[in-house]
Amino acid sequence: MSDIVIGLGDQNLVADLTGILQEIDDVSIKAVAGSTQELVDLSRRMRPDIVIIYQEIGPEPVTEIIRDITAQRPDVAVLEVSDTRTPATVVKAMEAGARGVIAYPFSFPDVSSRLELAQEWVSHIRKFQTGEDTGGRQRGTVLTVVGAKGGVGTTTVATHLAQDQVLKHSQAKVCLVDVDVEKGDVGAVLDVRQSVSIADVAKVAEDLGTQTVLDAVILHETGIHVLLAPVDVREADFVTPEALQAIVEILRREFDVVILDAGGHVSPSQAACVEVADEVLVVTTSDVMSVRAMRRRMMAWTALAVGDEADMRVLINKVDKSSIFPAASVPKLTTARVLETRIPLSSRLLETAQNERDPRAITEVAWWRLFTELRREVGLERTTVRPAAVERKRGSRRERRGRDKSAARSESGERTSRREAGGIALENSVMIPFVLLLAAICWQIAVTGMTFIWAGHATTAAARSYAVSGQTGQARSAAVDSVPGPFSSGLSVSTSGPEQIAVTMRIPLGFGGAFGLPTSLTTTRTVVNEP
Template identity: 40%
Template sequence: MISVVIGAADQSVAYELRAALGEMDGVEVQFVVETTSELVAAVLRLEPDVVLVHDQLGPDPALQAVRDLSLRRPGCALLVVTASADTSQFTMAMDVGARGVVAFPPAYEDLRARITAAGEWSQQMRRILAAPRDAGVLSGPGRARVIAFAGAKGGVGTTTVATHLALDVLRNLPGHRVCLVDLDLEKGDVSGILEVRHRTSVADVAKVSEDLSAQAVADAVVLHESGLGLLLAPADVRDIEAVHPQSLREVFAVLRHEYDLVVVDAGAHVTPVQAAAVELADEVVMLTTPDVLALRGLRRTITQWEGLGVRKESDLHVLVNRVSRQSSVSAETIRQLTRAPVLSAGLPAMFRRLEPVINSRSPLELRDDVWWKALRAVGHEVQVAPGAPAVAAEPVKGRSRRRGKDDGQAAIEVVGTLPVLLFTLLVIWQLVLFGMTFVWSGHAASAAARAVSVGQDPAVAARAGVPGGLAGDLSVSTSGSTVTVNLPVPMVVPGTASFPGGVETSRTVVMEP
């Protein structure tokens, strides 16, 4: 069965093509679309054998859509439907990757022959592309898979994740050709993370995109010591103007032929260049962190992409970075806020462990397996390297996990602060005892003064007016009409020891008539 998708804005053209194909045995029309963006989305989703594209399809140029689809789905046979099937039209169609031209209105037998031939070519091409390769490594120029990482806002870790993922793929698949493209043109920092000095950039190949060759791209790519190819952002802000969507399409076309995997750092700002990268990529991963500002940025960026017609929300993935139990926003909450699939392999919050390797600009010196396993799980979910063995990420438990690794440090800190804590409590308790002594000394002096006024023993009355633990060291003296009580301040435990001296309180005796 040959599956077909039709792209035609003219209803009469779409109807006639669908009617003719409906009469053919072994041919099934899967979908009919009316715009170029709908055509790209339908082909990427359905992966038909044959795609019929009317040359009047819009709003983007139909031949541009044919070029994009031929790069992104090399196994699909694209046929251009035109009312002027002359030599120039045929040449332009071949230049953008079409398999042929169909004259409109089509003759039934001619259309059947072209659909059959295109379907057979598509099925044969897919068998070739699906053929196993030794050790999972492509031999010779292939069709690279393009994975674009974009940030919901600045500072969510887009550059770090894209760079570390590209390095890890290269480390685990020796011989795999990986290129990292920095398309955060104004503030790109891939060169900073890897400590790479460069004179050439993506702007240099964009300037010659109309006559671009593989050698020109190779000359602009900086080779990192790990073997990773780097196509970096321009150092001079004035060169940014040279990079535009059309030039980027040509650059990506060459990269797909020369590498097995192209990882793109698309930055966090919606620009024409970012939109083009998002549209051309096989997979798009939007990074966010579990906080309100990042989620607002996520929603805003996705809305802008959909408004530009470059990527639907359901056609991208959301990756939650810096997962922690202390976060007020859970992964489940994020799933409820977006229709895009949220990757189950979230990345843990690892500020302290990532900071040294970021500062030293040596990502591969990070020895923490939790981080690398989490990255490999992300790569497996978005298929950065189809056919590579899956690596299960350890459960991300946020703070609870880190607490388990910091138990020894926490115990040392508690032991170190315990004496200070005990001393502080002791001082506070002694101050309390001093205050109690002052109060009870006043009570004892008042009791002694009343006893003298009625002819009783003042010492007995004073001791009866204070608690038993304080009464043992109490002394009473009289001088004329004044009674003085001295009550020592106990040390820690009343009745055991006292400070020298004490608290003296005097009262005047009022004689009874």
């Protein structure tokens, strides 16, 4: 899938081009810019694969913008849109750094062919960078660990993930970077005193080299390489998003796993960590304030186009079964993937590691088994040690993430389908008796009402006959003849003096006795004697 940023000032051109791009597979339009300044900013922040720019977008000349974009991102393919595609126009665009020229008015064959060539070029250049620039070694995985808010255990999770990676893969090079530049605690957790920090490296970001970054990295006795936050909070301003991106890019080439502890406080450096990461792990606790802060933070990242909530993973930390807010409620409140692994509330267990300032002080097998499972869920278990002399091939980061997301969604969908199917079957088995009981009660009430109506007719007929004949038998015959067959069975007539007659009628086709309802009805009428 190739991400595209479009720079077209004319809305008609935008509509025509997007209509064609939507018909092309493996293409995703990330943003549309209306000016050259906006286009340069989007290209820097969103890191697209292809940039399409109109020659008349303005206000700056299009050739200068192409040079700026390709200078910042040598691996991006720029395609220029021209009203007149002549040999001179093509040569001028290629000299500026473009990979091709698309003619306007647009045609599907022209646009698709130019995009295909641009995609092939991007694929080749990135394979070249991955292989030759790193000596044939695989680029490392970058995991950003972010807290929903302060106090949810972000640093503990990041540190113990790094420690478990080293324990399970002793030959792997793991770097833990404290990017919580204002309140970083990695140095305190690992008892590290440093002379340089990430701020010192960021100060020379414009002329940054690999050795400069590695000189600031400390190899801790646990086997974790550490790049710490500055001690002086005033130096936090040096860690800009641009500097952080350059530092992480170098660390990615030198280490198998790079874990960024981005802290639990909103900052530009935290947003940059989310943007450059292969995977983003958001740590939260199952309480209203933390979940609310997590949702607001994810919405802000989506609005800033540095991350998508659906692509993130959520870890529920400090799970307490006695909590009023259950951990099972968190997946219902976010579109991110909530991990099945959950870290229980373990204050006493962590106390030893905190006092000794060494994660290895925790000897509980179950604790490290949790973090091994956590590494598997976030994708770190796929990371292996880089060979020294054998060149290794890897797919692009987006392809790998796409496969992981598809597998996760498929697995999640299957689990959801199974849960829903089981829930429906259980509900049906419980509801059927209630439905049958309700239907029986309704039937009994309906039959009782009909019996009451016909009993009134029968009593009237019996009173009239009795007034003429004075015979109870003839009154019963008159009552039987006035009602339908099912209601006449068991009908009886009785008198109470010469002026009252009563008809008792059994309720047919009923089972009122089982529900405490009557099984027969008796109605009375006054006998009017005929003169």
